[in-house]
Amino acid sequence: MIDFELSEPTKNLRSMVHGVAESVMRPVSRRYDEEEHTIPWEFIDTMWQASRGSDAALLARKSDDGDGRPQERALQLAVSIEELSWGDAGIYLCMAGPGLGGAAVAAAGTPEQKKRFLARFREGKPKWAGMAITEPQCGSDSSAIQTTAMRDGDQWVLNGTKIFCTAGHKALLDSDGFVVVWATLDRSKGRAGIKAFVVEHGTPGISVAKLEKKLGIRASDTAMLILEDCRVPLDNVLGSADVPKTSEGFKGVMATFDATRPAVAASAIGIGRAAIDFLREAFDREGMPIRYGIAPAKLAAYERDFMEMETQLEAARLLTWRAAWMLDGGQRNNLEASMAKAKAGLAVTQITQKAVEMLGPLGYSRATLAEKWMRDAKINDIFEGTQQINMLIVARRILGYSSKELT
Amino acid sequence: MVSFDLSDDQKLLRDTIAAFAAGELRPLAHDADEAARIPDVVVAKAWELGLVQSAIPEAYGGFGDDRSAISGAIAAEELAYGDLAFALHVLAPRLLVYPLLDHGTDEQKQRWLPEFTGAAFRPATAAVVEPSMHFDLSALATTARADGGDWVLSGRKAFVPLGGSAEAILVYARRAGADGSADPLDGYRAVEAFLIDRSQAGVELRGPEKNMGVNALETYELALKDVRVPDTARLGGEGSIDFARLMNRSRIALGSLAVGVARAAYDYAREYAKERKAFGVAIAQKQAIAFLLAEMAIEIDAARLLVWQAGWKIDRGEEATRESYLAKNYAASMALKVADNAVQVLGGHGYIRDHPVELWLRNARGFSSFEGMAIV
Numbered sequence: 114m115i116d117f118e119l120s121e122p123t124k125n126l127r128s129m130v131h132g133v134a135e136s137v138m139r140p141v142s143r144r145y146d147e148e149e150h151t152i153p154w155e156f157i158d159t160m161w162q163a164s165r166g167s168d169a170a171l172l173a174r175k176s177d178d179g180d181g182r183p184q185e186r187a188l189q190l191a192v193s194i195e196e197l198s199w200g201d202a203g204i205y206l207c208m209a210g211p212g213l214g215g216a217a218v219a220a221a222g223t224p225e226q227k228k229r230f231l232a233r234f235r236e237g238k239p240k241w242a243g244m245a246i247t248e249p250q251c252g253s254d255s256s257a258i259q260t261t262a263m264r265d266g267d268q269w270v271l272n273g274t275k276i277f278c279t280a281g282h283k284a285l286l287d288s289d290g291f292v293v294v295w296a297t298l299d300r301s302k303g304r305a306g307i308k309a310f311v312v313e314h315g316t317p318g319i320s321v322a323k324l325e326k327k328l329g330i331r332a333s334d335t336a337m338l339i340l341e342d343c344r345v346p347l348d349n350v351l352g353s354a355d356v357p358k359t360s361e362g363f364k365g366v367m368a369t370f371d372a373t374r375p376a377v378a379a380s381a382i383g384i385g386r387a388a389i390d391f392l393r394e395a396f397d398r399e400g401m402p403i404r405y406g407i408a409p410a411k412l413a414a415y416e417r418d419f420m421e422m423e424t425q426l427e428a429a430r431l432l433t434w435r436a437a438w439m440l441d442g443g444q445r446n447n448l449e450a451s452m453a454k455a456k457a458g459l460a461v462t463q464i465t466q467k468a469v470e471m472l473g474p475l476g477y478s479r480a481t482l483a484e485k486w487m488r489d490a491k492i493n494d495i496f497e498g499t500q501q502i503n504m505l506i507v508a509r510r511i512l513g514y515s516s517k518e519l520t
Numbered sequence: 521m522v523s524f525d526l527s528d529d530q531k532l533l534r535d536t537i538a539a540f541a542a543g544e545l546r547p548l549a550h551d552a553d554e555a556a557r558i559p560d561v562v563v564a565k566a567w568e569l570g571l572v573q574s575a576i577p578e579a580y581g582g583f584g585d586d587r588s589a590i591s592g593a594i595a596a597e598e599l600a601y602g603d604l605a606f607a608l609h610v611l612a613p614r615l616l617v618y619p620l621l622d623h624g625t626d627e628q629k630q631r632w633l634p635e636f637t638g639a640a641f642r643p644a645t646a647a648v649v650e651p652s653m654h655f656d657l658s659a660l661a662t663t664a665r666a667d668g669g670d671w672v673l674s675g676r677k678a679f680v681p682l683g684g685s686a687e688a689i690l691v692y693a694r695r696a697g698a699d700g701s702a703d704p705l706d707g708y709r710a711v712e713a714f715l716i717d718r719s720q721a722g723v724e725l726r727g728p729e730k731n732m733g734v735n736a737l738e739t740y741e742l743a744l745k746d747v748r749v750p751d752t753a754r755l756g757g758e759g760s761i762d763f764a765r766l767m768n769r770s771r772i773a774l775g776s777l778a779v780g781v782a783r784a785a786y787d788y789a790r791e792y793a794k795e796r797k798a799f800g801v802a803i804a805q806k807q808a809i810a811f812l813l814a815e816m817a818i819e820i821d822a823a824r825l826l827v828w829q830a831g832w833k834i835d836r837g838e839e840a841t842r843e844s845y846l847a848k849n850y851a852a853s854m855a856l857k858v859a860d861n862a863v864q865v866l867g868g869h870g871y872i873r874d875h876p877v878e879l880w881l882r883n884a885r886g887f888s889s890f891e892g893m894a895i896v
Contacts, residue, residue, distance in 0.1 A: 115530075115590050117829050120521040188522055405842040406704040406764065408656035409849055409888070424846045428822035431829060435524050435821075452818045501811075508810035511817045512794060519805050 117431075123189050130193045133160075134200025142201040145332035146485050150324050152287065153204050153332060161209045161239040187372070187437035191379035195430075198383025199390075202489040203332035205380065210234060212280060213373060214242025214293040217309055220369040221351040230311055233289060241284040243292040244369075245275035245338055252277075253502045255295065256304040256363070260340065262296040262350075269310055269350060271296055271318070271343040279496070281336025282321050285314045292319070293351070294340065302356050304363040309351040318343030329488030373497055374450040375436040378457035381493035382433060385426045385461035388468035388486045392419065395472060418471060422464045429457035448510040455503035458494035465490040524825075526594070534594050540569060541602025546784075549603035552736035553879055556728070558609050560641075566610040567641040571595065572617055580629060581637030587621070589769060589831035592896025593776035597824070600780025604883040605736035607777055611894050612681040615646035616690045618895045619713055619766055623755040628715065632688065646690040646713075647677035647742045648770075648892025657767055657891055658707030662744065664693035664714065671754060673714060673722075673747040681893055683725050683740020689716050690755075691744065692763065692892070705841065708764035713755040722747035733882030766895065768830070768840050771848035773894035775827035778848075778855035778887045779820060785855075785862035785880040786816040792875075793865050809865055816858045823851040831896065852887035859884040 119127065137156060145153055197205035211218070211234050218230045233240055251257040260273025271294060275281075284290035291313045299306035312319050318341050325335040347354070396403065396419070403416050412420070432453040439446035465487040469476035476483040494500045509519050526534065544562055552558050576582020599607035617636050620629055636642050650661050662675025673693050680689065691714045698710030716723060727740030755761050790813050793804035803809045830843035859881040863870035870877045 114523055114525065114527050115828055115832055116521060116523045117832050118522065123522075185522065402702060404658075404702075404704045405845045406708065406767075407658045408654075410653070411656060420846055420849070424826065424850045427829075427846070428826055428850065431825035432818070432822055434522055435825065438522055438524055452821060455814075456818050456822060504811050504814045505807070507814040507817060508807070511790065511813060512804050512810060514805065514810075519807075519810055 117434075119188075119192065120185055123185050123192055126189055127192045127196055130196040131199070134196050138197070138200030138204050142204070142482060143479070143485070145201070145204055146329075147331075149326060149331040150334060151332070152283070152334075153207055156204055157207060157209055157239050164208075164210070165235055185441055187375060187440035188434060191375055191433055191437045194376050194379040195383040195386065198380040199387045200383075201332070202380055202384050202492075203330040205383075206279060206330055206333035207283070209239030209241055209283070209288065211242050213244035213369070214284065214291060214311075216369045216373055217244055217293040218242070218311065218351060220372070221309055223352065226311075226348070226351060230291060238288065240288040241280040241290040243278045243281040243284040243290070243336070245278040245281065245292050245294045247275065247277040249274055249276055253499055255367075256307065258295055258297050258307055259300075260294065260296040261300075262298050262308060262310060264298075264347075264354075265344070267347050268344045269347065271310060271312070271340045271345065273340050274322075275338040275340070277325070277496070278336045278338055280334055281338055282324060282334040285312075285319065285336075285338075286321060289314050292338065294338075298354070298356055306356050307363050308354065310345055311349040311351065312340075312343060312345055313349075316343060316345060328491060329485065330492050368447075370498060371445070371447050371450045372440060374454040374503070375433050375440065375446075377493055377497040378429065378433040378436070378453040381457040381461040381490060382426060382430050384486050384490045384493070385422075385429070385457075385464040388465045388483060388490075389419075389423055389426060391481070391483060392422075392468050392471060395475075415471060418467060422467055425460040426464060429453065429460045432456050448507060451498070451503040451506040451510075454493075454498060455500055455507060458500050458503070461490045462494045530591055530594055533591060534598055537569065537595050537598035538601070540566070541598050545599070545602025545606045549606070549736075549879065550873075550876060552603070552605060553733075554735075554873075556730075556735045557738075558606060558736045562606065563610060563641045566606070567639075571610060572613045572642075573637050575614075575621060576617065576633050576637055577621075580633035582633065587618075587896075589772045589834040589896045590828055592769075593772050593827055593831045596773050596776035596894060596896065597780040597783070600777040601784045602780075603736070604777060604781050604880075604886075605734040607780070608681055608734060608737050608894055610641075611773070612686070613642055613644040614895050615681070615892070616644035616686075616688055616715075618769070619646070619690055619755060619761065622766065623713070623757075623761045625752075625755075625757045627752065628755065632715070643682040643685040644688050644690075645680055645682045645686040646692070646892060647680045648692050648767075649677060649679040649889070651676055651678035651741060655891075656707075657763075658704035660692060660694040660707075660711060662691070662693040663696040664712050665696040667748070669751055671712070671714060671749050671751065673716070673744045673749065675744050677742040677744070678729065678739075679731075679890065679893060680725070680727075680740045680742050682738060683727050683742060684738050687718055689718060689723075689742065690714070691716050691742070693744075705764055708767070709760070711761070711763035713761045713763070713766075714749050715753045715755070716747060716749055720747055720749070731886070733879065733884075733886050764841055765834075767892060768834060768844035770892045770895045771844040772827055772831045772834065773896045774887060774890055775823065775830075775844075775848040775851035776896075777894060778851040778884065779824045779827060781880050781884050782816070782820050782823070782851075782855040782858040785859045785877055785884070786813070786820060788875075788877060788880075789813065789816070789862035789865040792869075803865070812861050812865060816861055819854045819858060823847070823854045826850055834896075848887075852884075855884040855887055856881075 322337040436449040574585040575587040578584035722745040724743040826847035830847040833840035
């Protein structure tokens with residue numbers, strides 16, 4: 114039965130998380146934007162204490178680590194992330210937990226690896242796990258990775274440069290975390306040669322070369338990592354070390370994104386909702402009604418714009434919930450996850466840009482958060498697959514084309 | 521608990537109507553549009569689907585099935601996937617039957633509902649739209665003036681489906697003297713509905729109208745010149761109708777029909793793009809075309825979910841003006857954009873009437889003007 118009502122536990126979770134977003138995140142939102150790369154430890158510690166018990170493989174569809182999966186797990190995550198990002202997207206991204214690196218382990222790791230790498234997220238101090246794919250010369254085309262992995266006895270030796278690794282600094286230097294590094298065993302094999310390697314904190318040969326200064330989400334660390342003869346144990350390669358003839362392994366890791374894209378879409382939606390809520394309050398204050406039900410041709414320009422914004426947001430949320438719901442039901446959601454991400458990333462980029470415009474000087478001023486939301490929003494149209502990559506995935510799926518047939 | 525699954529009944533409904541739309545409606549759509557006429561035989565077959573009878577209680581001879589806005593949305597989308605003009609035609613009797621179910625007095629129900637439970641299609645309709653650029657559901661120009669226990673109706677209506685054959689017409693008019701306020705819902709509250717007979721004094725039906733699209737649907741203009749009706753012709757008994765809610769139900773139907781038209785155009789364009797070669801490959805293998813198609817697919821799903829969410833609120837008995845209004849408007853613009861993209865994907869061939877995409881573009885354009893022309 115079609116139902117758009119969240120379950121009671123999910124509603125409770127939402128209102129609890131919203132409370133945190135409103136009372137803890139919002140008051141410090143501007144501060145961590147202006148003091149770029151300052152780590153909001155207080156928030157991190159509080160949230161770690163509150164959420165540590167939750168499953169490390171939260172994001173992972175293929176998780177089979179024994180815990181029964183609650184029915185609305187991915188949906189609950191989407192709902193929580195929307196609230197947290199309504200509070201502050203940059204600070205949300207600082208939260209400790211398995212993150213993208215953990216999601217990759219859950220998607221591509223063996224049961225033993227899942228246990229070995231994910232157990233830490235249930236105990237001790239806050240920890241992070243980053244995902245290092247992008248390189249200076251390759252972003253969306255992950256198959257063009259230049260970072261190499263060579264076997265030397267009972268170790269892998271990694272060499273290369275990785276950029277745009279979210280929480281890379283926190284994973285390697287601020288906690289007992291790890292980074293999942295994608296590298297090729299054999300460049301001539303293309304995608305089939307690419308494997309993911311877990312590099313633990315404290316491993317010699319990996320260094321954080323710099324933290325990027327960004328348009329938005331400034332609280333979040335975006336690290337450049339340099340690997341120079343970085344040695345990791347043989348069994349740190351996720352899944353099998355065989356170079357198969359097909360690119361199944363690569364696809365397996367790419368499947369991580371089916372789980373993370375709805376989460377990114379949800380973050381976008383949270384930022385968009387912040388902007389819309391702010392705008393609605395401004396209209397209320399100014400005595401500018403939004404008249405639902407009158408002939409559309411009679412709407413004032415501000416009403417039409419506002420309605421367009423809220424409908425776009427709602428559409429993005431429904432697509433996101435659908436992708437999460439499919440994940441919860443164990444259905445393949447590659448198409449739907451990309452649809453949600455493409456829609457939410459673009460819609461919220463446009464919503465927040467429009468909000469700045471509609472607020473006039475008030476929107477452009479750093480005295481309000483509108484301009485920050487616009488800067489924060491843009492990342493969602495870029496990371497975890499750009500708008501264009503997600504459109505490409507949608508196009509391939511609806512047309513039944515392989516990546517060779519539609520390049 | 522959130523779910524995007526249809527019930528088994530809804531799946532059956534969808535599959536049944538989809539098969540009917542593909543087998544019976546689509547093959548006739550082109551010729552029906554050119555001839556501006558829908559063959560009676562198809563209408564008779566559609567009647568057998570029970571689209572109108574199903575929601576009528578058994579006491580009046582109907583099937584007594586539950587009426588759900590979401591199920592109505594599913595049916596409307598599938599019918600429009602076949603052809604919009606056919607869909608509006610075969611659904612038209614609901615325009616009278618559904619408001620009667622919601623707001624009719626026992627006497628009115630007794631009088632009218634059994635008429636719609638027979639073996640043959642029974643035309644009926646409602647008059648909502650007005651022929652003016654100022655047309656606004658929250659400020660209808662057609663008025664109903666109370667006069668010694670009777671009502672006197674005056675004004676002009678347009679886009680009255682089946683206006684040439686429907687004996688009974690449900691006319692929506694604003695109570696004279698109930699002027700507008702800042703709140704559009706006040707404008708809705710001022711509306712009454714009257715069952716009138718086409719042969720009544722002062723009722724003049726002119727048509728069929730010639731419109732840009734849905735040519736096969738016979739629509740009429742209706743002039744009301746001081747049409748006097750007794751209070752027993754008014755729906756709502758002691759109270760009034762809930763016009764806002766009826767129009768929300770209409771928006772669900774129209775939004776779903778728009779989704780159906782869009783999906784038809786998208787499917788056709790997608791298959792064409794996979795066949796058509798240019799520069800040595802299928803044009804669908806070019807990102808310029810592939811991304812258009814991807815956007816169409818996303819927008820269709822987005823609009824459908826918005827419409828369903830609004831329908832879901834209606835089914836729960838909640839106020840859904842905002843959701844229905846936004847969803848219908850979104851679906852209307854979406855359908856136009858998708859149909860336009862479909863024409864673009866076919867290029868010059870899309871402009872030629874041998875292909876159906878130009879018909880879908882003309883039909884899709886109508887949704888910004890259509891109000892109250894279908895209901896769930």
